[in-house]
Amino acid sequence: MNSADLGRRVGVPSTALFTDQYELTMVQAALKAGTADRRSVFEAFTRRLPEGRRYGVVAGTGRVLDAVENFHFDDEMLAFLRDQRVVDTATVDWLADYRFRGDIWGYPEGEVYFPGSPLLRVEGTFAECVLLETVILSILNHDSAIAAAASRMSSAASGRNLIEMGARRTHELSAVAASRAAYIGGFHTTSDLAAGFRYNIPTVGTSAHAFTLLHDSERDAFRAQVDSLGRDTTLLVDTYDVAEAVRTAVEIAGPELGAVRIDSGDLLLVAHRVRQQLDELGATETKIVVTSDLDEYAIASLAAAPVDAYGVGTQLVTGSGHPTCSMVYKLVARAESADPGEPLLPVAKKSLGAKTSRGGRKWAARRTDAYGVAEAEVIGTGDVPAGLVDRQLQTELVRGGEVVAREPLEAARDRHVTARAGLPMSAMQLSRGEPVLPTEYV
Amino acid sequence: MNSADLGRRVGVPSTALFTDQYELTMVQAALKAGTADRRSVFEAFTRRLPEGRRYGVVAGTGRVLDAVENFHFDDEMLAFLRDQRVVDTATVDWLADYRFRGDIWGYPEGEVYFPGSPLLRVEGTFAECVLLETVILSILNHDSAIAAAASRMSSAASGRNLIEMGARRTHELSAVAASRAAYIGGFHTTSDLAAGFRYNIPTVGTSAHAFTLLHDSERDAFRAQVDSLGRDTTLLVDTYDVAEAVRTAVEIAGPELGAVRIDSGDLLLVAHRVRQQLDELGATETKIVVTSDLDEYAIASLAAAPVDAYGVGTQLVTGSGHPTCSMVYKLVARAESADPGEPLLPVAKKSLGAKTSRGGRKWAARRTDAYGVAEAEVIGTGDVPAGLVDRQLQTELVRGGEVVAREPLEAARDRHVTARAGLPMSAMQLSRGEPVLPTEYV
Structure with a gap:
């Protein structure tokens, strides 16, 4: 190279x-x-x-x-x-x-x-x-398919933050190229470290249900995460009970809590409830990140929801129904x-x-x-x-x-x-x- | 490694x-x-x-x-x-x-x-x-998706030869893994040299329309290919007129011609006509390879056609509608x-x-x-x-x-x-x- x-x-x-x-x-x-x-x-x-x-x-x-x-x-x-x-x-x-x-x-x-x-x-x-035929087509067919999906998602998101999280859903090196193409198409960050390493795309991360389940309680898990990663971290709040998790999260991190992530359920409804709860707890600056099988249509349907960032995986890296061009x-x-x-x-x-x-x-x-x-x-x-x-x-x-x-x-x-x-x-x-x-x- | x-x-x-x-x-x-x-x-x-x-x-x-x-x-x-x-x-x-x-x-x-x-x-x-989570899922989600599609195609082909030709339709390294997964799922060979190099999967090739168009006539192109690659080669017969191409092919290579490839048109109809023409020309052992956006349904629908091998690209390497698992x-x-x-x-x-x-x-x-x-x-x-x-x-x-x-x-x-x-x-x-x-x- x-x-x-x-x-x-x-x-x-x-x-x-x-x-x-x-x-x-x-x-x-x-x-x-x-x-x-x-x-x-x-x-x-x-x-x-x-x-x-x-x-x-x-x-x-x-x-x-x-x-x-x-x-x-x-x-x-x-x-x-x-x-x-x-x-x-x-x-x-x-x-x-x-x-x-x-x-x-x-x-x-x-x-x-x-x-x-x-x-x-x-x-x-x-x-x-x-x-050069085969390798040129491999690259253009793959990367353009991902960029086209990313561009539609970026239109649908109307300026809200888009995080590429699809590495686990596609070949490990496709994933790196997909992050690159998604960035061109309008995504802001990626979870894929290799994409950060190779292309200087900004990388981000939250945490997984496994981290909560590892600990003796959700409280222990949130405390461990905030102690190590700071109040600005993103806590995952849907392992047990969302309302209780949000309460615990703000109790531990204070209103400076960076964000909460919701990864299941009716995202429109849950986002509204979580926003209201966060505001009532004084965490008015805490952001809401949603993930869970999003595509451009799901993103558009959440336009009215108080969502700050979308994490998109499967549908992005598979070209949202059109994985090749x-x-x-x-x-x-x-x-x-x-x-x-x-x-x-x-x-x-x-x-x-x-x-x-x-x-x-x-x-x-x-x-x-x-x-x-x-x-x-x-x-x-x-x-x-x-x-x-x-x-x-x-x-x-x-x-x-x-x-x-x-x-x-x-x-x-x-x-x-x-x-x-x-x-x-x-x-x-x-x-x-x-x-x-x-x-x-x- | x-x-x-x-x-x-x-x-x-x-x-x-x-x-x-x-x-x-x-x-x-x-x-x-x-x-x-x-x-x-x-x-x-x-x-x-x-x-x-x-x-x-x-x-x-x-x-x-x-x-x-x-x-x-x-x-x-x-x-x-x-x-x-x-x-x-x-x-x-x-x-x-x-x-x-x-x-x-x-x-x-x-x-x-x-x-x-x-x-x-x-x-x-x-x-x-x-x-290990991300890389394990990347690999299993991708490779199993391709193998599942390959397995269905292999059922549909009922023992006929299946050639993996999808490299140009997916990321260049996905393509290598796809060849590997397709082989596991029942494919016989691949066109992808990297898959042959890395995994010892048997590689094959025919020729492209570009080769015919490069030469001053189809006859010149066929002669060039047979002179260099031998009578056992596969000639592509749908650049100009199929019937004329088959006649020229057998004239140049003799009845020992390995195979002809058909890459467009109504494959069922054209395969029947080409088989009849080959037989009439005495090329009864010459095989027919078909390619052109095949999937398991197209393969099954060609069961009654005199086809010896299927070359499959796009639909294989994109998991035939399900690119991830x-x-x-x-x-x-x-x-x-x-x-x-x-x-x-x-x-x-x-x-x-x-x-x-x-x-x-x-x-x-x-x-x-x-x-x-x-x-x-x-x-x-x-x-x-x-x-x-x-x-x-x-x-x-x-x-x-x-x-x-x-x-x-x-x-x-x-x-x-x-x-x-x-x-x-x-x-x-x-x-x-x-x-x-x-x-x-x-």
């Missing part, structure tokens, strides 16, 4: 085997046929948004840049490929020298997207570009040689109706109306119309194999706020609907 | 930060209160199966053992915890020496489970057990000191109706009827009834911190076949239903 300045490593030494076998066998066949170095353009895009969703959120771009940089085959991997006869010796030798030396342009992280948006455009020789990575143009002077010819699959795609190297721009609100995602293959030049969405990410667009996570997080705010208001509706922008091909 | 004999490393040096912050702050508070070393029993279980599912499949146990062995805090991690003031200095010092030294019993990998089944029982001091890890009993002579007292959350659990250290057994078919999952906290002693489900996995139950992946895969075969026939129905075994508490 070469992004130590943006966080710490919780990772893998090489990303080269996060790859479907056919990427390597295609390289082998193309090397033998003399077509491996044909100049090629691949694009990552999705044919549709998940059903009912009104916009997508680009996330994972920063991780893609890490993955491209770390895509190299070490000796042990090469030995594996040789011993298992995954590819022939000539290809193993070629892979030993592999580094991506091409160019990548794409939607910057945090931007919104629509069906057909060319999210990433990868250019180089066929062989160097095709190898169906992005694909397609060859859209290629030349007949490696010669930069050779013209790029658009190519596209034609058979069987479904799954066809549009050939040609694409640009994308977002047209706005007289009020500055986005009105269309415009995609084309020729010259960019003058009125759209300033509204182009793709930025340069990698030039000649060098990453040129690293940025702090906050930049992507801020960009998402701006991009979402530029969409028609109906983008924020949680109900099912069509994409809020039409995609126009010119 | 200490399991080099079972595969190679694609991993992380330490699993200790795949942990929610509150696990560490609870340890801090318990250390200060003098309760951290109380002898404790935690159990991982689920309160319900995903809606409509008839059985669950235990997967991830082997990865849990790796995670427990690799759960230690290195200097960089300790510095992070200290600098970010996640916990106090006394706790950082305690963590520096942390190794799990307790015992773990559990359902062996590949076994089936039901609501309440105590899948993992972790015993030791409170502090050493509570720290809602497993929890609960303190069920604890003593009042670390003294092994001190009695274990059952404990359980009581508040607010939902989410309550049963206290006490549990055993589990599967009772069978006169025909040897399973009829109930029996769970108890006292002595095991004589008739069930031989039918107990938990096995010893870790003794005094040492892993004692490592096994090859094939053992878990074989165990699943046996366990599923022991269930009532209705377990194999794909339609929604109740768990096929009732859970009885004695």
